[in-house]
Amino acid sequence: MEQDLLPKLKETSVLIMDNATFHKGKRLQELIRCAGHYIVWLPKYSPDLNPIEKMWSRVKMIRNKFRVKDIDKLFKDYCNDLFGI
Structure with a gap:
């Protein structure tokens, strides 16, 4: 995320994330927010929205x-x- 995705996002972006354990890490969330982006969480158990x-x-x-x-x-x-x- 830090080396691949975030540098490619030129404007403020909204990242839509599911509830996978690796998405919930504080470091990942902090990286996204510190880069000026927002996180929207999908509801749990809703693969139809993903x-x-x-x-x-x-x-x-x-x-x-x-x-x-x-x-x-x-x-x-x-x-x-x-x-x-």
Whole structure:
């Protein structure tokens, strides 16, 4: 977050976060706020409000289908399945 996402946010932004344990850390929240951004929390147990959950569901399906052992192969298989690439 500190090295990847925050430097790319040029304007004040609102980050929408789910209740994953790693999102709840005080250091992460402090980094976001000190960079001038805001956090909006999704309600607990509401994957329907979190579009990325659909992607993760698809990735898990593909992972089970192909039984991949590394992330590069998983990504390639995902792109192939989704986009025909």
